[in-house]
Amino acid sequence: METDIPAHVEETSSSDTFVHRLKELSQEEIKLLQNQNTRLVPEAKATRLEKDAKRHWDLFYKRNETKFFRDRHWTTREFQELINFDPEQQIVYLELGCGVGNMIFPLVEEGFTNFFFYACDFSPRAVEFVKRNSLYDKNRMKAFCADLTTEDLFENIQENSIDIASLIFVLSAIQPAAWAHVAALAYRALKPGGVLLFRDYGRYDMAQLRFKPGHKIADNFYMRQDGTRSYYFTEEELLKLFTNAGFMILTNTYVQRRTVNFKAGIDVPRIFVQGKYKKTFK
Known part of the structure; x- marks a missing residue:
C-alpha cells in the first residue's frame, strides 16, 4: 500500500501544533505532484473501484485483521466533547465507519459506562471483528453493516437519536x-x-505526495495498491460541505502531527484536517 508506512494513521504523535493554512510546497514536492499526472487511473478502472469498494475493504480486513490500525487513545484529548458530560447523563454515541473498533474500545477501556455505542462499517468482516472483541457487550453496544452512501444506517438507528457521532478517516475513502x-x-x-x-x-x-503515477483517480483522490481509495482535503472544502449540510461549525482546521515508529527508525510529519460540527436547534 502507498500509505501504510509508517502506520498509515497518526496514532503516534510528537507534536500538537495546529496548522492554520495550507502547506506550502517545495519545488521537489511540486514535481512529485506533477509527475502523478503523467499516468492517471483509466475511467473504466475508476468505475470498477467504486463498484467493488466493499469487496476491497473486506479483503483489506481479511489480510490485516485487527492489526493494521492502532487503537485511538488520542480522541479524548482532541475531542473534549467526549468527556464534558455529567457522568450520570446517558450518551448515545455513533461511530460512522468503525473499522474493527479502534475508537470505541479505547473509550470502553477508559470507563465510559454512561455511553451506549452504535458502530457501523461498510465491511461485514470489520463488523465481525468488532463483535468478536472481548470488550464487545451487547447490552452497551450494537455493531452493524451500513453503506453511508445509502439509507442503510436508518435500518438500525432512528433519526434525531444520537448525542455524539464520529467520522474519523472515513470520508476520504468515499x-x-x-x-x-x-x-x-x-x-x-x-x-x-x-x-x-x-x-x-x-x-x-506526506501520504499524498508519495503516490506514484498510475494511482491518481482525480484531483487529490487516489487508488492504493490494494484497491482502497483516499482523498486529501482542504479545510475550505470541509467548511463548505458541513455548512451546506446544516451544521454550525465549532472548529475546522488543519492539524500537524508526527508519526513515529522508533523500531523502524521512522519519524515523519503528517497533515490532517479536524473539525467539530454541531447540529443546530430548530
Whole structure:
C-alpha cells in the first residue's frame, strides 16, 4: 500500500501544533505532484473501484485483521466533547465507519459506562471483528453493516437519536460525489445540539505526495495498491460541505502531527484536517 508506512494513521504523535493554512510546497514536492499526472487511473478502472469498494475493504480486513490500525487513545484529548458530560447523563454515541473498533474500545477501556455505542462499517468482516472483541457487550453496544452512501444506517438507528457521532478517516475513502449524502446522513442521525467529530487526511500530507503515477483517480483522490481509495482535503472544502449540510461549525482546521515508529527508525510529519460540527436547534 502507498500509505501504510509508517502506520498509515497518526496514532503516534510528537507534536500538537495546529496548522492554520495550507502547506506550502517545495519545488521537489511540486514535481512529485506533477509527475502523478503523467499516468492517471483509466475511467473504466475508476468505475470498477467504486463498484467493488466493499469487496476491497473486506479483503483489506481479511489480510490485516485487527492489526493494521492502532487503537485511538488520542480522541479524548482532541475531542473534549467526549468527556464534558455529567457522568450520570446517558450518551448515545455513533461511530460512522468503525473499522474493527479502534475508537470505541479505547473509550470502553477508559470507563465510559454512561455511553451506549452504535458502530457501523461498510465491511461485514470489520463488523465481525468488532463483535468478536472481548470488550464487545451487547447490552452497551450494537455493531452493524451500513453503506453511508445509502439509507442503510436508518435500518438500525432512528433519526434525531444520537448525542455524539464520529467520522474519523472515513470520508476520504468515499467518492467525492457522495460526500454531501454522508454529511446529510450524519446531520439526520444527530439530535438537535448533537456534535459530529471529524478527522481525515489533509491536503499535501506526506501520504499524498508519495503516490506514484498510475494511482491518481482525480484531483487529490487516489487508488492504493490494494484497491482502497483516499482523498486529501482542504479545510475550505470541509467548511463548505458541513455548512451546506446544516451544521454550525465549532472548529475546522488543519492539524500537524508526527508519526513515529522508533523500531523502524521512522519519524515523519503528517497533515490532517479536524473539525467539530454541531447540529443546530430548530
